[in-house]
Amino acid sequence: MRNLWTLTRRELGAFFLSPLAYVIIFLFLFFQGYAFKTWLHAGQQMGGVEGIDVGQVLGGFLGGGFVWWFLMLLPPVLTFRSLAAEKSSGRIEMLFTAPVTDIEVVLAKFLGALIFYSILWLSTGVYVLYVINAGAEPDWGVVTTGYLGIILFGAMLIAINLFFSSVTSNVVVALILSLFFNIGVVFAPALIDFLTSNAAVKNIAEYIQVVDHLEKDFSNGIVDTRHIIYYGSSILLGLFLTLRTVEIRKWR
Amino acid sequence: MIEALGLTKKYGSMTAVDQISFEIDAREVVGFLGPNGAGKTTTMKMLSCFMPATSGSAKVAGYDVVRESLKVRQNIGYLPENVPLPHEMKVEEYLQYRARLKGISRADRKTRLSEAMDRCGVAHVRKKAIGALSKGYRQRVGLADALVANPPILILDEPTEGLDPEQILQVRGLIQELGRDHTILLSTHILPEVEKICQRVIVISSGTIRAMDTLTNLKKGSGVLVEIQGETEAAVAEALTNVDGVTDLKVVPSEGEEGSRYFLHTEKSQAVREQVYRLAVSKAWVLLGLSDESRRLEDIYIEIVTADRTLAPTAVTDLLSPGSEGASSHA
Ligand SMILES: Nc1ncnc2c1ncn2[C@@H]1O[C@H](COP(=O)(O)OP(=O)(O)OP(=O)(O)O)[C@@H](O)[C@H]1O
Ligand SMILES: [Mg+2]
Numbered sequence: 001m002r003n004l005w006t007l008t009r010r011e012l013g014a015f016f017l018s019p020l021a022y023v024i025i026f027l028f029l030f031f032q033g034y035a036f037k038t039w040l041h042a043g044q045q046m047g048g049v050e051g052i053d054v055g056q057v058l059g060g061f062l063g064g065g066f067v068w069w070f071l072m073l074l075p076p077v078l079t080f081r082s083l084a085a086e087k088s089s090g091r092i093e094m095l096f097t098a099p100v101t102d103i104e105v106v107l108a109k110f111l112g113a114l115i116f117y118s119i120l121w122l123s124t125g126v127y128v129l130y131v132i133n134a135g136a137e138p139d140w141g142v143v144t145t146g147y148l149g150i151i152l153f154g155a156m157l158i159a160i161n162l163f164f165s166s167v168t169s170n171v172v173v174a175l176i177l178s179l180f181f182n183i184g185v186v187f188a189p190a191l192i193d194f195l196t197s198n199a200a201v202k203n204i205a206e207y208i209q210v211v212d213h214l215e216k217d218f219s220n221g222i223v224d225t226r227h228i229i230y231y232g233s234s235i236l237l238g239l240f241l242t243l244r245t246v247e248i249r250k251w252r
Numbered sequence: 253m254i255e256a257l258g259l260t261k262k263y264g265s266m267t268a269v270d271q272i273s274f275e276i277d278a279r280e281v282v283g284f285l286g287p288n289g290a291g292k293t294t295t296m297k298m299l300s301c302f303m304p305a306t307s308g309s310a311k312v313a314g315y316d317v318v319r320e321s322l323k324v325r326q327n328i329g330y331l332p333e334n335v336p337l338p339h340e341m342k343v344e345e346y347l348q349y350r351a352r353l354k355g356i357s358r359a360d361r362k363t364r365l366s367e368a369m370d371r372c373g374v375a376h377v378r379k380k381a382i383g384a385l386s387k388g389y390r391q392r393v394g395l396a397d398a399l400v401a402n403p404p405i406l407i408l409d410e411p412t413e414g415l416d417p418e419q420i421l422q423v424r425g426l427i428q429e430l431g432r433d434h435t436i437l438l439s440t441h442i443l444p445e446v447e448k449i450c451q452r453v454i455v456i457s458s459g460t461i462r463a464m465d466t467l468t469n470l471k472k473g474s475g476v477l478v479e480i481q482g483e484t485e486a487a488v489a490e491a492l493t494n495v496d497g498v499t500d501l502k503v504v505p506s507e508g509e510e511g512s513r514y515f516l517h518t519e520k521s522q523a524v525r526e527q528v529y530r531l532a533v534s535k536a537w538v539l540l541g542l543s544d545e546s547r548r549l550e551d552i553y554i555e556i557v558t559a560d561r562t563l564a565p566t567a568v569t570d571l572l573s574p575g576s577e578g579a580s581s582h583a
Contacts, residue, residue, distance in 0.1 A: 002355070003352075003353055006349065006352045006353055007353070009349075010349055013341075013345075014338070014340070017340040017341065018340065089336050090332070090334055090336035091336045091337070091338060093297070093302050093332045093336060094332065094336060094337070094397075096301070096302055097300045097301060097302050097325060097328070097330045097332070098325060098350065098353045098354060099322050099325040099326045099353070099354060099355065100353060101322065249303070249304075250304050250318075
């Protein structure tokens with residue numbers, strides 16, 4: 001793991017050297033600011049900022065607005081080039097002829113995207129500070145679990161989307177696979193629920209119901225170990241599959 | 253230092269490298285030659301641990317390229333064929349990152365970095381983005397990358413490709429200098445380059461080794477052809493054998509009524525021709541012919557790769573490419 005930090009730093013550096021990163025930052029801050037303003041406005045009409053439960057800042061975000069779009073769309077745009085572009089540009093040859101292990105490379109790609117993703121979301125913390133400054137009482141439990149939920153959810157999609165980036169050398173294909181998967185994950189359970197009346201199927205659908213995990217629990221200050229296991233195992237699966245795909249190069 | 257044993261690579265059903273075996277000793281500079289598509293790049297990718305062999309094995313720096321690939325990679329500097337570099341990074345930034353990856357300690361990094369940049373002539377563009385550099389400069393950055401950790405073994409895939417003539421000379425000089433304390437395997441299509449910097453060559457074509465020998469051995473057939481009229485062959489032969497620089501003499505069966513022909517084996521064609529002329533004058537021989545028959549690497553190469561013409565139809569056109577300096581004038 002000697003090279004993990006060097007590689008991760010390089011990943012982060014690559015984000016900040018690409019114009020795409022600034023487009024993402026701009027869109028994210030613009031829409032989140034807009035969502036916050038809308039929410040604040042509604043709160044004020046109900047009796048002023050002082051009476052607002054700060055936990056609801058995130059609850060409000062998660063409940064509506066643009067949050068789901070960002071949760072679905074950020075991981076693909078942060079990972080689609082990760083491995084696919086290395087392959088199409090041939091840089092993968094430079095990378096793997098240096099003394100680095102496959103696992104270091106995969107983890108660095110994952111961490112680079114996750115750190116960038118986390119920085120984006122944590123930057124919305126200024127809204128929380130704003131509400132506190134205006135006199136509201138924060139419920140730190142809710143704030144913490146809210147962010148934890150968002151980061152775990154993102155880590156899961158980043159790991160799985162990284163896998164899509166590893167199976168192809170075409171960045172567009174990687175992007176499309178990731179988008180389809182993420183949109184599917186968010187909407188499929190509701191669809192299954194709608195289409196079937198079978199109780200067993202409904203149960204499974206409920207378990208993989210990522211929207212509920214995040215909305216009902218994390219944004220209400222509840223950390224259910226079941227959900228941690230759910231996200232944790234999905235992250236591991238994504239990383240494992242990515243690693244295997246990277247390793248295939250050695251057996252062809 | 254480099255050892256290949258029955259190395260084979262198949263892309264699907266197509267065999268790109270077929271059972272090649274060779275050995276390269278420490279501090280040897282070996283040229284890897286062959287027509288386009290011969291399998292040079294493929295072989296180098298296997299040696300640098302990028303790609304596994306379909307069968308056979310290879311050891312580099314004493315380590316197996318599959319089982320101890322990390323150790324191998326710590327001991328090599330590899331310059332890939334197309335030098336794929338991240339365009340958005342600055343030259344110095346990139347080399348710093350590579351030095352860190354290759355495990356150069358913080359204390360040594362600065363000196364190693366400036367030495368590699370100086371040697372490859374990229375110090376003055378260190379602050380430029382790689383994407384803004386010309387192809388030749390990118391090639392030099394790739395070379396600096398291969399050198400930055402000062403590995404004992406260098407595997408260079410067409411290192412002078414895309415460089416300007418002055419830079420080609422500089423890089424050749426650099427490789428010659430590095431050759432004193434490095435083991436180098438380099439592929440190239442420029443045969444005069446091979447004559448300048450390599451001690452030994454491996455010629456492959458259609459994935460198999462066609463020739464593998466030192467340059468001196470390959471050029472053994474070189475010499476001077478002398479044609480003299482009306483003397484006793486034995487006397488002339490004896491006199492010619494005594495000329496300085498002649499290693500062997502053969503009487504060539506003459507065709508028709510002209511003079512006797514003698515083939516003098518030598519590597520110093522010019523000096524020998526001079527002396528033969530003086531000798532002929534002093535002995536009043538009728539000298540009908542005196543020609544330089546030194547074998548050029550081009551001729552030898554063509555001979556080797558055209559031996560299997562049906563298998564490698566691209567060999568000659570390959571040599572005639574603009575990069576091959578003067579080969580065209582002869583072919
Ligand atoms: N990724 C690949 N998939 C399929 N075939 C390949 C691949 N890479 C190379 N080949 C084939 O393998 C053979 C050897 O190619 P290689 O690149 O090793 O040749 P080379 O000797 O380096 O040629 P050049 O002088 O043009 O660089 C060629 O016939 C080529 O078409
Ligand atoms: Mg090649």
